[in-house]
Amino acid sequence: MSVQTPDVVVARDVGMSYPTASGRFMALDRVSLTVGDGKFVSIVGPSGCGKSTLLQIIGGLAAATSGEILIDGVRIAAPHPDKIGIVFQEPLLLPWKSALENVEFPLALRGEPREARTARARDLLALVGLTDFADSLPYQLSGGMRQRVAIARGLVRKPRLLLMDEPFAALDEQTRTRMWGELLQIRAASRATIVFVTHSLVEAVYLADEIFVMAARPGRIIERIAVNLPRPRTIDMLGAPVLGALRNRIWNLIAEPQS
Amino acid sequence: MTRWPRRIVVTLVVVALWELLFRVGVLSPVIFGAPSLIWSAALKDGGTFLTAFRVTAGEMLIALAVAWVGGVAFGVLIGAAPLRSLIVAPILSGVIALPLIVLYPVLVAWLGIGTPSKIAYGAAAGFFPVALATVLGIRTIDARYAEMARAIGATPLQIVTQVKVRLALPAIVSGLRVGTSLVIISVIQSEMLSATEGVGFWISYHRALFNTGHVYLGIILVLVLAVVANAVLTALERRLGGARVLAQAVG
Numbered sequence: 001m002s003v004q005t006p007d008v009v010v011a012r013d014v015g016m017s018y019p020t021a022s023g024r025f026m027a028l029d030r031v032s033l034t035v036g037d038g039k040f041v042s043i044v045g046p047s048g049c050g051k052s053t054l055l056q057i058i059g060g061l062a063a064a065t066s067g068e069i070l071i072d073g074v075r076i077a078a079p080h081p082d083k084i085g086i087v088f089q090e091p092l093l094l095p096w097k098s099a100l101e102n103v104e105f106p107l108a109l110r111g112e113p114r115e116a117r118t119a120r121a122r123d124l125l126a127l128v129g130l131t132d133f134a135d136s137l138p139y140q141l142s143g144g145m146r147q148r149v150a151i152a153r154g155l156v157r158k159p160r161l162l163l164m165d166e167p168f169a170a171l172d173e174q175t176r177t178r179m180w181g182e183l184l185q186i187r188a189a190s191r192a193t194i195v196f197v198t199h200s201l202v203e204a205v206y207l208a209d210e211i212f213v214m215a216a217r218p219g220r221i222i223e224r225i226a227v228n229l230p231r232p233r234t235i236d237m238l239g240a241p242v243l244g245a246l247r248n249r250i251w252n253l254i255a256e257p258q259s
Numbered sequence: 260m261t262r263w264p265r266r267i268v269v270t271l272v273v274v275a276l277w278e279l280l281f282r283v284g285v286l287s288p289v290i291f292g293a294p295s296l297i298w299s300a301a302l303k304d305g306g307t308f309l310t311a312f313r314v315t316a317g318e319m320l321i322a323l324a325v326a327w328v329g330g331v332a333f334g335v336l337i338g339a340a341p342l343r344s345l346i347v348a349p350i351l352s353g354v355i356a357l358p359l360i361v362l363y364p365v366l367v368a369w370l371g372i373g374t375p376s377k378i379a380y381g382a383a384a385g386f387f388p389v390a391l392a393t394v395l396g397i398r399t400i401d402a403r404y405a406e407m408a409r410a411i412g413a414t415p416l417q418i419v420t421q422v423k424v425r426l427a428l429p430a431i432v433s434g435l436r437v438g439t440s441l442v443i444i445s446v447i448q449s450e451m452l453s454a455t456e457g458v459g460f461w462i463s464y465h466r467a468l469f470n471t472g473h474v475y476l477g478i479i480l481v482l483v484l485a486v487v488a489n490a491v492l493t494a495l496e497r498r499l500g501g502a503r504v505l506a507q508a509v510g
Contacts, residue, residue, distance in 0.1 A: 061406060081412035092407040096425065106411035109421070153411065 008072060008161050008193040009035035009058060015066035016053055016219075026218035027053050030067065033212055033221060037160075040187060040194045042204035042211045046254050050219025051197045052165055058195060059086050059163045071161060081106055085154030085192070089166045091146035093138040093153075099145075100125060100134040103152045124152035127189055129182065144175040148182065155190050162192040166199060177235070180206055184233055201247045201254075206233060211246075213253050223253055289471055296472030297479070300465075304473060308461060312480050315446060315458040318377045319484060322442045325378070326385025327435060333386075334393020334434075338427070339419045344398045351391040359384055363449055377449045377457065384445035385438035392434020396427030428499050435495070439488050447481055458484075 016028040027050045035041045043051045056062040058069055060079040069076045071083050079086075093102045100121050101108075107117035125134055128148040138146055147167055154162055168176040184207065187194055198204050204211050205227055213223040227246060229237055237243055274294050280286045281293035288296060301308070337347045363380055370376040400423055408422045424431075450459025458480050465473035 059410060061410060079410050079412065081410065084410075086407075086410040088403065088407060090403060092401075092404055094404075094422065094425070109411065109413050109417055157412070 006037055007034040007070075008037050008039075009033070009195065010070040010073075011054075011058065011067065012070070013067035014054065014057060014064045014069065016050065016057065016062070016064050018065075028057075028064070029218035029220045031214075031219070031221055032067075033224075035161075035193060035195055035210075038191060038193055039210060040196065040208045042208035043195065043197045043214060044199070044201060044204045044211060044250060044254070045214030045219075046216050047199075048219075049214040049216040051214050053219065054214075055163050055165050055195065055197050059084050061086070081157050081159070083159050083161060085157065085159040085162045087147070087150050087154045087162065087164045087167045089169050091138070091143075091150040093146055093149055095138050098135050098137055099130055099141065099149045102138070102149055103156055106153060106156050120156060121152070124156050125149075127155070127186055128152045142175070143171050144179055147171065147179065151183070151186060155186070155192065158190075160193055162187075162190075162194045164194060164196045166197055168203065169199060176203070177238075180233075181235065183207065184231075188232075201250050202238065202243070204250070205229075205243050205246045206238060211250065213250055215254070223250075225250065289469055292471040292475040297475045298472075300470065300472035300476045304476075308458070308473075308476055308480060311456055311458045311461050311477075312483075314374065314456050315450065315480075316484060318374050318381060318457065319442060319446050319488075322378045322381030322385060322446060323439060323488075325382035326389055326438050326442055329382070330386045330389025330434070330438060331393050331431060334390040334431070335397065335419065335424055337390070338394040338397030339423065341398065344394045348391065348394050348398070351387055351394065355387045355391060359445070360448065360452075363452060367453055372453055372455055374457075377446050377454065380449045381442045381446040385442035387438075388441060389431075389434045389438035392437065393427065393431050396430025396434070397423050399430070400426040432492070432496055432499055436492050439492060440485075443481075443485055443488060 011031055011033045014028055014031040015026070017024045017026045019025075031050075031054060033041075043054065045051045053062060057064045058071075058076070060069075060076045063077060071080065074083075076084075093099075094105065097105065100118065103124050104117040104121035107120060122131070122134065125131055128151055130145060130148055130152070133141060133145060138149070141149065151162075151164075151167070154164075168179050171179060180203065196204070196207060206229075208227050211223075211225045211227060212221050213225065214220065215222045225246065229240070229242055277286070277291075278294045281288055281291070281295070286293070337343045359380070362383075363376075366376045366379050370379055397419075404422055404426060405418050408418045413422065446457075447459040447462075450457035451463040454460040458477050462474050462477035462481075465471075465477070
Protein backbone atom coordinates (compact mmCIF):
# COMPACT_ATOMS: atom_id res chain seq x y z
CA MET A 1 0.00 0.00 0.00
CA SER A 2 1.45 3.32 -1.03
CA VAL A 3 0.68 6.36 1.07
CA GLN A 4 -2.20 8.33 -0.36
CA THR A 5 -1.15 11.83 -1.24
CA PRO A 6 -3.30 14.59 -2.66
CA ASP A 7 -0.30 15.89 -4.59
CA VAL A 8 0.09 14.65 -8.16
CA VAL A 9 3.67 15.91 -8.37
CA VAL A 10 6.14 15.96 -5.53
CA ALA A 11 9.70 17.08 -6.24
CA ARG A 12 12.13 16.67 -3.36
CA ASP A 13 15.52 18.38 -3.46
CA VAL A 14 15.91 17.80 -7.16
CA GLY A 15 19.42 18.64 -8.34
CA MET A 16 20.90 18.52 -11.77
CA SER A 17 24.52 19.22 -12.54
CA TYR A 18 26.87 18.24 -15.28
CA PRO A 19 30.58 18.66 -15.91
CA THR A 20 31.74 21.41 -18.25
CA ALA A 21 35.17 22.71 -19.24
CA SER A 22 34.99 25.24 -16.38
CA GLY A 23 33.87 22.86 -13.64
CA ARG A 24 30.48 21.42 -12.71
CA PHE A 25 27.50 23.38 -13.92
CA MET A 26 24.54 23.49 -11.54
CA ALA A 27 21.44 23.48 -13.72
CA LEU A 28 19.13 22.85 -10.77
CA ASP A 29 19.91 23.23 -7.10
CA ARG A 30 17.68 21.45 -4.56
CA VAL A 31 14.37 22.23 -6.23
CA SER A 32 11.33 21.18 -4.25
CA LEU A 33 7.74 21.69 -5.26
CA THR A 34 4.34 20.09 -5.01
CA VAL A 35 1.45 20.25 -7.43
CA GLY A 36 -2.00 19.47 -6.08
CA ASP A 37 -4.55 17.32 -7.88
CA GLY A 38 -6.31 19.19 -10.69
CA LYS A 39 -4.14 22.28 -10.29
CA PHE A 40 -2.77 24.37 -13.09
CA VAL A 41 0.76 25.35 -12.19
CA SER A 42 3.02 27.65 -14.20
CA ILE A 43 6.78 27.72 -13.93
CA VAL A 44 8.47 30.95 -15.01
CA GLY A 45 12.00 32.20 -14.88
CA PRO A 46 14.77 33.76 -16.92
CA SER A 47 16.48 31.88 -19.73
CA GLY A 48 18.83 29.24 -18.41
CA CYS A 49 17.09 28.89 -15.04
CA GLY A 50 16.51 25.21 -15.75
CA LYS A 51 12.72 25.32 -15.96
CA SER A 52 12.63 23.13 -19.07
CA THR A 53 15.14 20.77 -17.50
CA LEU A 54 12.93 20.55 -14.41
CA LEU A 55 9.96 19.70 -16.62
CA GLN A 56 11.97 16.98 -18.39
CA ILE A 57 12.93 15.47 -15.05
CA ILE A 58 9.30 15.53 -13.86
CA GLY A 59 8.36 13.80 -17.14
CA GLY A 60 11.01 11.12 -16.71
CA LEU A 61 12.81 12.20 -19.87
CA ALA A 62 15.93 13.29 -18.00
CA ALA A 63 17.44 11.90 -14.81
CA ALA A 64 18.16 14.19 -11.89
CA THR A 65 21.61 13.87 -10.35
CA SER A 66 20.08 14.13 -6.89
CA GLY A 67 16.70 14.19 -5.20
CA GLU A 68 13.54 12.46 -6.35
CA ILE A 69 10.28 12.98 -8.19
CA LEU A 70 7.06 11.32 -7.12
CA ILE A 71 4.11 11.21 -9.46
CA ASP A 72 0.97 10.02 -7.69
CA GLY A 73 3.24 8.91 -4.90
CA VAL A 74 5.38 6.73 -7.19
CA ARG A 75 9.01 7.47 -7.94
CA ILE A 76 9.65 8.38 -11.58
CA ALA A 77 12.83 7.62 -13.52
CA ALA A 78 11.48 6.99 -17.02
CA PRO A 79 8.57 8.26 -19.12
CA HIS A 80 5.18 7.02 -17.89
CA PRO A 81 2.81 7.83 -20.75
CA ASP A 82 -0.15 6.37 -18.85
CA LYS A 83 0.41 8.88 -16.04
CA ILE A 84 2.15 11.78 -17.78
CA GLY A 85 1.43 13.43 -21.13
CA ILE A 86 3.96 15.86 -22.53
CA VAL A 87 3.47 18.70 -25.00
CA PHE A 88 6.59 20.30 -26.39
CA GLN A 89 7.31 23.74 -27.80
CA GLU A 90 7.08 22.31 -31.33
CA PRO A 91 4.11 20.07 -32.16
CA LEU A 92 6.49 17.32 -33.42
CA LEU A 93 3.73 15.62 -35.40
CA LEU A 94 4.83 12.83 -37.71
CA PRO A 95 4.47 14.43 -41.15
CA TRP A 96 3.22 11.31 -42.96
CA LYS A 97 0.43 10.66 -40.45
CA SER A 98 -2.94 12.43 -40.45
CA ALA A 99 -4.11 14.38 -37.41
CA LEU A 100 -6.13 11.35 -36.30
CA GLU A 101 -3.22 8.94 -36.79
CA ASN A 102 -0.91 11.26 -34.87
CA VAL A 103 -3.32 11.36 -31.94
CA GLU A 104 -3.76 7.58 -31.89
CA PHE A 105 -0.03 6.90 -32.33
CA PRO A 106 0.62 6.46 -28.56
CA LEU A 107 -2.17 3.85 -28.49
CA ALA A 108 -0.90 2.15 -31.65
CA LEU A 109 2.53 1.81 -30.06
CA ARG A 110 0.97 -0.31 -27.29
CA GLY A 111 -0.83 -2.44 -29.85
CA GLU A 112 -4.36 -1.35 -28.96
CA PRO A 113 -7.00 -2.58 -31.38
CA ARG A 114 -7.65 -0.17 -34.23
CA GLU A 115 -11.30 0.46 -33.52
CA ALA A 116 -10.84 1.33 -29.87
CA ARG A 117 -7.92 3.63 -30.49
CA THR A 118 -9.58 5.41 -33.41
CA ALA A 119 -12.67 6.05 -31.30
CA ARG A 120 -10.55 7.42 -28.47
CA ALA A 121 -8.53 9.59 -30.85
CA ARG A 122 -11.72 10.97 -32.41
CA ASP A 123 -12.99 11.92 -28.96
CA LEU A 124 -9.81 13.87 -28.33
CA LEU A 125 -9.88 15.59 -31.69
CA ALA A 126 -13.41 16.67 -30.81
CA LEU A 127 -12.16 17.94 -27.45
CA VAL A 128 -9.57 20.16 -29.17
CA GLY A 129 -12.09 21.22 -31.81
CA LEU A 130 -10.53 19.48 -34.80
CA THR A 131 -13.18 16.92 -35.70
CA ASP A 132 -13.31 18.20 -39.27
CA PHE A 133 -9.55 17.93 -39.68
CA ALA A 134 -9.09 14.28 -38.64
CA ASP A 135 -7.77 13.28 -42.06
CA SER A 136 -5.63 16.36 -42.66
CA LEU A 137 -1.88 15.97 -42.79
CA PRO A 138 0.17 18.22 -40.49
CA TYR A 139 1.33 20.51 -43.29
CA GLN A 140 -2.29 21.26 -44.10
CA LEU A 141 -2.92 22.54 -40.57
CA SER A 142 -2.10 25.95 -39.10
CA GLY A 143 0.44 26.27 -36.29
CA GLY A 144 -2.28 26.53 -33.67
CA MET A 145 -4.11 23.48 -35.03
CA ARG A 146 -0.90 21.44 -35.01
CA GLN A 147 -0.32 22.30 -31.38
CA ARG A 148 -3.91 21.30 -30.59
CA VAL A 149 -3.24 17.93 -32.24
CA ALA A 150 -0.13 17.64 -30.06
CA ILE A 151 -2.22 18.40 -26.96
CA ALA A 152 -4.74 15.74 -28.00
CA ARG A 153 -1.87 13.28 -28.44
CA GLY A 154 -0.58 14.19 -24.98
CA LEU A 155 -3.98 13.43 -23.45
CA VAL A 156 -4.89 10.32 -25.45
CA ARG A 157 -3.69 7.89 -22.77
CA LYS A 158 -5.72 9.70 -20.11
CA PRO A 159 -2.79 10.89 -18.03
CA ARG A 160 -3.45 12.57 -14.69
CA LEU A 161 -0.65 15.00 -15.41
CA LEU A 162 0.00 17.06 -18.52
CA LEU A 163 3.40 18.72 -18.83
CA MET A 164 3.66 21.60 -21.28
CA ASP A 165 7.01 23.06 -22.25
CA GLU A 166 6.41 26.53 -23.73
CA PRO A 167 3.74 25.06 -26.01
CA PHE A 168 2.58 28.39 -27.42
CA ALA A 169 5.94 30.14 -27.74
CA ALA A 170 6.11 29.55 -31.49
CA LEU A 171 2.61 30.90 -32.18
CA ASP A 172 1.65 34.45 -33.10
CA GLU A 173 0.00 36.54 -30.39
CA GLN A 174 -3.58 36.28 -31.61
CA THR A 175 -3.36 32.52 -32.01
CA ARG A 176 -1.69 32.26 -28.61
CA THR A 177 -4.45 34.25 -26.91
CA ARG A 178 -7.06 32.02 -28.52
CA MET A 179 -5.12 28.91 -27.43
CA TRP A 180 -5.25 30.04 -23.78
CA GLY A 181 -9.03 29.86 -23.82
CA GLU A 182 -8.94 26.52 -25.62
CA LEU A 183 -6.44 25.06 -23.18
CA LEU A 184 -8.54 26.08 -20.17
CA GLN A 185 -11.58 24.42 -21.75
CA ILE A 186 -9.62 21.29 -22.59
CA ARG A 187 -8.33 21.21 -19.03
CA ALA A 188 -11.82 21.55 -17.58
CA ALA A 189 -13.03 18.67 -19.72
CA SER A 190 -10.07 16.34 -19.16
CA ARG A 191 -9.52 17.23 -15.48
CA ALA A 192 -5.79 16.80 -15.97
CA THR A 193 -3.33 18.44 -13.63
CA ILE A 194 -1.13 20.75 -15.68
CA VAL A 195 2.44 21.95 -15.21
CA PHE A 196 3.13 24.68 -17.70
CA VAL A 197 6.56 26.15 -18.41
CA THR A 198 6.61 29.53 -20.12
CA HIS A 199 8.58 32.69 -20.75
CA SER A 200 5.44 34.78 -20.86
CA LEU A 201 4.49 36.21 -17.46
CA VAL A 202 1.00 37.22 -18.62
CA GLU A 203 0.42 33.70 -19.91
CA ALA A 204 1.65 32.21 -16.65
CA VAL A 205 -0.64 34.38 -14.54
CA TYR A 206 -3.69 34.12 -16.79
CA LEU A 207 -3.66 30.32 -16.93
CA ALA A 208 -2.43 29.20 -13.54
CA ASP A 209 -3.67 28.62 -10.02
CA GLU A 210 -0.15 28.81 -8.76
CA ILE A 211 3.17 30.05 -10.10
CA PHE A 212 6.67 28.90 -9.25
CA VAL A 213 9.23 31.60 -10.01
CA MET A 214 12.74 30.39 -10.72
CA ALA A 215 16.13 32.08 -10.79
CA ALA A 216 19.24 31.08 -12.71
CA ARG A 217 22.80 30.07 -11.75
CA PRO A 218 22.05 27.86 -10.05
CA GLY A 219 18.52 27.09 -11.20
CA ARG A 220 16.27 27.25 -8.15
CA ILE A 221 12.76 28.20 -7.07
CA ILE A 222 12.68 31.61 -5.40
CA GLU A 223 8.97 32.18 -4.94
CA ARG A 224 5.64 30.41 -4.92
CA ILE A 225 2.76 32.67 -5.82
CA ALA A 226 -0.97 31.92 -5.64
CA VAL A 227 -3.05 33.47 -8.39
CA ASN A 228 -6.21 34.96 -6.94
CA LEU A 229 -8.17 35.25 -10.15
CA PRO A 230 -11.56 33.56 -10.23
CA ARG A 231 -12.40 30.83 -12.69
CA PRO A 232 -13.53 30.55 -15.38
CA ARG A 233 -10.93 32.95 -16.66
CA THR A 234 -12.14 35.29 -19.36
CA ILE A 235 -10.29 37.41 -21.86
CA ASP A 236 -11.44 40.56 -19.96
CA MET A 237 -9.25 39.48 -17.05
CA LEU A 238 -6.19 40.11 -19.17
CA GLY A 239 -6.78 43.78 -18.42
CA ALA A 240 -7.56 43.26 -14.72
CA PRO A 241 -5.42 45.13 -12.19
CA VAL A 242 -4.85 41.91 -10.19
CA LEU A 243 -3.26 40.27 -13.21
CA GLY A 244 -1.09 43.29 -13.94
CA ALA A 245 0.03 43.52 -10.32
CA LEU A 246 0.98 39.83 -10.24
CA ARG A 247 2.82 40.15 -13.50
CA ASN A 248 4.82 43.10 -12.16
CA ARG A 249 5.58 41.31 -8.92
CA ILE A 250 7.02 38.36 -10.85
CA TRP A 251 8.89 40.69 -13.17
CA ASN A 252 10.57 42.37 -10.21
CA LEU A 253 11.57 38.97 -8.82
CA ILE A 254 13.08 37.88 -12.13
CA ALA A 255 14.59 41.22 -13.07
CA GLU A 256 16.56 41.56 -9.81
CA PRO A 257 20.24 41.48 -10.61
CA GLN A 258 21.50 38.00 -9.91
CA SER A 259 24.90 37.51 -8.38
CA MET B 260 -1.16 12.56 -73.69
CA THR B 261 0.70 14.30 -76.50
CA ARG B 262 4.00 13.55 -74.80
CA TRP B 263 4.43 10.01 -76.07
CA PRO B 264 3.62 10.61 -79.75
CA ARG B 265 6.01 13.56 -79.70
CA ARG B 266 8.75 11.50 -78.10
CA ILE B 267 8.34 8.76 -80.69
CA VAL B 268 8.48 11.26 -83.54
CA VAL B 269 11.62 12.90 -82.18
CA THR B 270 13.28 9.51 -81.74
CA LEU B 271 12.38 8.44 -85.29
CA VAL B 272 13.73 11.71 -86.71
CA VAL B 273 17.03 11.33 -84.84
CA VAL B 274 17.39 7.70 -85.94
CA ALA B 275 16.58 8.62 -89.58
CA LEU B 276 19.07 11.50 -89.50
CA TRP B 277 21.73 9.21 -88.02
CA GLU B 278 21.16 6.62 -90.77
CA LEU B 279 21.12 9.33 -93.46
CA LEU B 280 24.42 10.84 -92.32
CA PHE B 281 25.95 7.33 -92.34
CA ARG B 282 24.59 6.62 -95.87
CA VAL B 283 25.96 9.85 -97.35
CA GLY B 284 29.32 9.12 -95.74
CA VAL B 285 29.46 11.95 -93.21
CA LEU B 286 29.57 9.68 -90.13
CA SER B 287 32.26 7.03 -89.94
CA PRO B 288 30.52 3.72 -89.16
CA VAL B 289 33.49 2.50 -87.10
CA ILE B 290 33.12 5.41 -84.68
CA PHE B 291 29.42 6.28 -84.80
CA GLY B 292 27.83 3.04 -85.95
CA ALA B 293 24.48 3.31 -87.71
CA PRO B 294 20.92 2.12 -87.02
CA SER B 295 21.11 -0.38 -89.89
CA LEU B 296 24.39 -1.80 -88.53
CA ILE B 297 22.82 -2.22 -85.09
CA TRP B 298 19.85 -3.92 -86.73
CA SER B 299 21.99 -6.38 -88.64
CA ALA B 300 24.03 -7.06 -85.49
CA ALA B 301 20.78 -7.85 -83.70
CA LEU B 302 19.70 -10.20 -86.50
CA LYS B 303 23.04 -11.98 -86.53
CA ASP B 304 23.89 -12.23 -82.80
CA GLY B 305 20.61 -11.27 -81.11
CA GLY B 306 20.42 -14.61 -79.30
CA THR B 307 23.88 -14.19 -77.80
CA PHE B 308 23.06 -10.68 -76.67
CA LEU B 309 19.74 -11.76 -75.18
CA THR B 310 21.52 -14.43 -73.14
CA ALA B 311 24.12 -11.84 -72.14
CA PHE B 312 21.33 -9.44 -71.16
CA ARG B 313 19.80 -12.07 -68.89
CA VAL B 314 23.17 -12.78 -67.26
CA THR B 315 23.90 -9.08 -66.68
CA ALA B 316 20.39 -8.29 -65.46
CA GLY B 317 20.59 -11.24 -63.05
CA GLU B 318 23.94 -10.05 -61.68
CA MET B 319 22.60 -6.54 -61.24
CA LEU B 320 19.45 -7.74 -59.50
CA ILE B 321 21.35 -9.75 -56.92
CA ALA B 322 23.97 -7.03 -56.44
CA LEU B 323 21.21 -4.42 -56.02
CA ALA B 324 19.34 -6.57 -53.52
CA VAL B 325 22.50 -6.99 -51.44
CA ALA B 326 23.42 -3.30 -51.69
CA TRP B 327 19.90 -2.05 -50.88
CA VAL B 328 18.93 -4.47 -48.13
CA GLY B 329 22.42 -4.81 -46.68
CA GLY B 330 23.17 -1.10 -46.92
CA VAL B 331 19.92 0.01 -45.30
CA ALA B 332 20.06 -2.68 -42.60
CA PHE B 333 23.67 -1.88 -41.76
CA GLY B 334 22.96 1.86 -41.89
CA VAL B 335 19.99 1.56 -39.52
CA LEU B 336 21.99 -0.62 -37.12
CA ILE B 337 24.82 1.92 -37.03
CA GLY B 338 22.72 5.08 -37.31
CA ALA B 339 20.47 4.12 -34.39
CA ALA B 340 23.37 4.55 -31.94
CA PRO B 341 24.98 8.03 -32.03
CA LEU B 342 28.40 6.82 -30.87
CA ARG B 343 28.50 3.99 -33.40
CA SER B 344 27.51 6.33 -36.23
CA LEU B 345 30.16 8.88 -35.22
CA ILE B 346 32.80 6.17 -35.50
CA VAL B 347 31.54 4.36 -38.59
CA ALA B 348 30.39 7.26 -40.82
CA PRO B 349 33.93 8.53 -41.55
CA ILE B 350 35.06 4.97 -42.32
CA LEU B 351 32.20 4.60 -44.82
CA SER B 352 33.05 7.94 -46.47
CA GLY B 353 36.66 6.81 -46.66
CA VAL B 354 35.75 3.54 -48.36
CA ILE B 355 33.56 5.40 -50.87
CA ALA B 356 36.52 7.59 -51.80
CA LEU B 357 38.61 4.50 -52.64
CA PRO B 358 38.76 3.40 -56.28
CA LEU B 359 37.21 -0.01 -55.64
CA ILE B 360 38.26 -1.14 -59.11
CA VAL B 361 41.77 -1.86 -57.79
CA LEU B 362 40.23 -4.62 -55.70
CA TYR B 363 38.49 -6.25 -58.65
CA PRO B 364 41.43 -8.45 -59.70
CA VAL B 365 41.54 -9.74 -56.11
CA LEU B 366 37.83 -10.57 -56.27
CA VAL B 367 38.36 -12.46 -59.52
CA ALA B 368 41.17 -14.41 -57.88
CA TRP B 369 38.88 -15.33 -54.98
CA LEU B 370 35.59 -15.92 -56.74
CA GLY B 371 36.61 -16.80 -60.30
CA ILE B 372 35.90 -15.11 -63.59
CA GLY B 373 32.17 -16.02 -63.58
CA THR B 374 29.17 -14.14 -62.24
CA PRO B 375 29.99 -14.31 -58.48
CA SER B 376 32.88 -11.84 -58.82
CA LYS B 377 30.63 -9.41 -60.78
CA ILE B 378 27.90 -9.65 -58.15
CA ALA B 379 30.36 -9.16 -55.31
CA TYR B 380 32.00 -6.18 -57.00
CA GLY B 381 28.68 -4.55 -57.92
CA ALA B 382 27.23 -5.15 -54.44
CA ALA B 383 30.32 -3.70 -52.76
CA ALA B 384 30.18 -0.59 -54.94
CA GLY B 385 26.51 -0.01 -54.08
CA PHE B 386 26.59 -1.02 -50.42
CA PHE B 387 28.73 1.79 -49.05
CA PRO B 388 26.85 4.80 -50.41
CA VAL B 389 23.50 3.28 -49.33
CA ALA B 390 24.87 2.53 -45.85
CA LEU B 391 26.39 6.01 -45.49
CA ALA B 392 23.23 7.79 -46.64
CA THR B 393 21.20 5.74 -44.14
CA VAL B 394 23.60 6.42 -41.26
CA LEU B 395 23.70 10.16 -41.97
CA GLY B 396 19.96 10.30 -42.69
CA ILE B 397 19.13 8.81 -39.29
CA ARG B 398 21.80 10.79 -37.47
CA THR B 399 20.65 14.14 -38.80
CA ILE B 400 16.93 13.88 -38.06
CA ASP B 401 15.59 16.25 -35.42
CA ALA B 402 16.39 14.66 -32.04
CA ARG B 403 13.26 16.18 -30.53
CA TYR B 404 11.18 13.64 -32.46
CA ALA B 405 12.94 10.82 -30.61
CA GLU B 406 12.28 12.54 -27.29
CA MET B 407 8.61 12.98 -28.19
CA ALA B 408 8.41 9.29 -29.11
CA ARG B 409 9.95 8.34 -25.77
CA ALA B 410 7.46 10.56 -23.98
CA ILE B 411 4.48 8.86 -25.62
CA GLY B 412 5.78 5.42 -24.70
CA ALA B 413 7.69 4.16 -27.73
CA THR B 414 10.23 1.43 -27.03
CA PRO B 415 13.80 1.96 -28.29
CA LEU B 416 13.05 -0.40 -31.19
CA GLN B 417 9.82 1.44 -32.04
CA ILE B 418 11.66 4.76 -31.96
CA VAL B 419 14.07 3.45 -34.59
CA THR B 420 11.60 1.63 -36.83
CA GLN B 421 8.51 3.83 -36.57
CA VAL B 422 10.04 7.27 -36.16
CA LYS B 423 13.72 7.57 -37.05
CA VAL B 424 13.80 5.40 -40.18
CA ARG B 425 10.58 6.94 -41.44
CA LEU B 426 11.90 10.46 -40.96
CA ALA B 427 15.18 9.49 -42.66
CA LEU B 428 13.46 7.94 -45.71
CA PRO B 429 14.11 10.84 -48.10
CA ALA B 430 17.85 10.65 -47.34
CA ILE B 431 17.80 6.86 -47.62
CA VAL B 432 16.14 7.01 -51.04
CA SER B 433 18.77 9.46 -52.31
CA GLY B 434 21.36 6.95 -51.10
CA LEU B 435 19.58 4.18 -53.00
CA ARG B 436 19.77 6.30 -56.14
CA VAL B 437 23.53 6.77 -55.87
CA GLY B 438 24.01 3.12 -54.91
CA THR B 439 21.92 1.85 -57.81
CA SER B 440 23.83 3.76 -60.46
CA LEU B 441 27.09 2.55 -58.92
CA VAL B 442 25.89 -1.07 -59.04
CA ILE B 443 24.95 -0.74 -62.71
CA ILE B 444 28.22 0.96 -63.62
CA SER B 445 30.30 -1.51 -61.63
CA VAL B 446 28.70 -4.67 -62.99
CA ILE B 447 29.21 -3.52 -66.60
CA GLN B 448 32.71 -2.29 -65.78
CA SER B 449 33.69 -5.63 -64.24
CA GLU B 450 32.28 -7.53 -67.22
CA MET B 451 34.32 -5.37 -69.57
CA LEU B 452 37.51 -5.93 -67.57
CA SER B 453 37.49 -9.69 -67.32
CA ALA B 454 34.56 -12.01 -67.90
CA THR B 455 33.32 -14.72 -70.21
CA GLU B 456 29.74 -13.51 -70.62
CA GLY B 457 27.42 -10.57 -70.02
CA VAL B 458 26.61 -7.42 -71.98
CA GLY B 459 29.77 -5.64 -70.84
CA PHE B 460 31.88 -8.55 -71.99
CA TRP B 461 30.33 -8.54 -75.48
CA ILE B 462 30.67 -4.77 -75.82
CA SER B 463 34.34 -5.07 -75.00
CA TYR B 464 34.76 -8.12 -77.29
CA HIS B 465 33.15 -6.52 -80.35
CA ARG B 466 34.92 -3.21 -79.78
CA ALA B 467 38.21 -5.05 -80.21
CA LEU B 468 36.91 -6.40 -83.55
CA PHE B 469 35.57 -2.97 -84.68
CA ASN B 470 32.04 -4.45 -84.86
CA THR B 471 30.52 -1.07 -84.04
CA GLY B 472 26.96 -2.26 -84.66
CA HIS B 473 27.38 -4.93 -81.98
CA VAL B 474 28.94 -2.41 -79.58
CA TYR B 475 25.97 -0.07 -79.99
CA LEU B 476 23.55 -2.97 -79.56
CA GLY B 477 25.22 -3.70 -76.22
CA ILE B 478 25.07 -0.04 -75.25
CA ILE B 479 21.34 0.02 -75.96
CA LEU B 480 20.82 -3.03 -73.73
CA VAL B 481 22.73 -1.35 -70.88
CA LEU B 482 20.58 1.75 -71.37
CA VAL B 483 17.47 -0.41 -71.05
CA LEU B 484 18.71 -1.71 -67.69
CA ALA B 485 19.51 1.81 -66.49
CA VAL B 486 16.13 3.15 -67.62
CA VAL B 487 14.26 0.36 -65.81
CA ALA B 488 16.25 0.93 -62.60
CA ASN B 489 15.61 4.65 -62.85
CA ALA B 490 11.88 4.10 -63.35
CA VAL B 491 11.70 1.89 -60.24
CA LEU B 492 13.53 4.51 -58.18
CA THR B 493 11.39 7.34 -59.46
CA ALA B 494 8.25 5.41 -58.57
CA LEU B 495 9.66 4.80 -55.09
CA GLU B 496 10.57 8.46 -54.70
CA ARG B 497 7.13 9.52 -55.80
CA ARG B 498 5.51 7.28 -53.20
CA LEU B 499 7.69 8.83 -50.50
CA GLY B 500 7.75 12.26 -52.12
CA GLY B 501 4.86 13.45 -49.97
CA ALA B 502 6.73 12.62 -46.79
CA ARG B 503 9.79 14.49 -48.01
CA VAL B 504 7.88 17.70 -48.64
CA LEU B 505 5.98 17.37 -45.39
CA ALA B 506 9.07 16.76 -43.31
CA GLN B 507 10.42 20.08 -44.51
CA ALA B 508 7.13 21.91 -44.20
CA VAL B 509 6.49 21.01 -40.58
CA GLY B 510 10.06 20.94 -39.30
